[in-house]
Amino acid sequence: MGIKQDEIEIRVRYAETDQMGVVHHGNYALYLELARIEWLRKLGISYKKMEEEGIALPVVSLSIDFKKSAYYDDLIKVKTQLKKVPTALVEFEYEILNDLQQILCTANVVLAFVDINTKKPTRPPQYFLEALKG
Numbered sequence: 001m002g003i004k005q006d007e008i009e010i011r012v013r014y015a016e017t018d019q020m021g022v023v024h025h026g027n028y029a030l031y032l033e034l035a036r037i038e039w040l041r042k043l044g045i046s047y048k049k050m051e052e053e054g055i056a057l058p059v060v061s062l063s064i065d066f067k068k069s070a071y072y073d074d075l076i077k078v079k080t081q082l083k084k085v086p087t088a089l090v091e092f093e094y095e096i097l098n099d100l101q102q103i104l105c106t107a108n109v110v111l112a113f114v115d116i117n118t119k120k121p122t123r124p125p126q127y128f129l130e131a132l133k134g
Contacts (some may be wrong), residue, residue: 004132005081006039012074023070029062032094032107035078039092043131055125057111060089064107068098075099085132088113088121 016027037047047057070076076096083091094107115122 005079006035006042007077007079008035008038010034010076010078012070012072012076014072017072021072023072023074025064025066028064028066028096028105028107031076031078031096032062032080032092032109035080035094036092036109039080039082043134045128045131050125050128051116053125054116055122056114056116057090058114059109060112061110062107063109064105066105068102068104070096070098070104076104082132083108086113086124086128088123090124 010031012023016023016030018024040047050057076098079095079097081093083093089110089112091108091110094105094109096104096107098104113122113124114120
């Protein structure tokens with residue numbers, strides 16, 4: 001497979017934090033999604049195009065193991081890695097690190113390829129699999 005992992009940087013915005021300046025736990029799912037969409041984009045896969053062609057990628061499971069807090073204005077790094085060749089499911093593993101390279105959390109997300117019309121699981125599009133071979 002070609003690019004199996006990627007990383008992006010995100011600056012924590014004020015609106016993502018609580019009164020103590022700590023990132024609210026719910027925002028981590030957003031960070032993971034941003035990283036996953038960029039991972040796809042760098043492979044030449046458009047999530048929008050996939051949906052227009054009738055394939056959706058809903059989240060089946062999401063697991064986050066928190067280690068340390070992120071704070072307002074931190075520059076965090078989200079590392080995304082494809083766990084294995086996708087079938088009807090695709091699984092990603094993540095690490096989010098602060099600027100000291102300390103692990104803030106690890107995460108695992110499983111998504112299903114679903115036919116938008118039938119709402120049933122389907123195989124990944126061929127171009128998705130081809131992009132992984134890169």
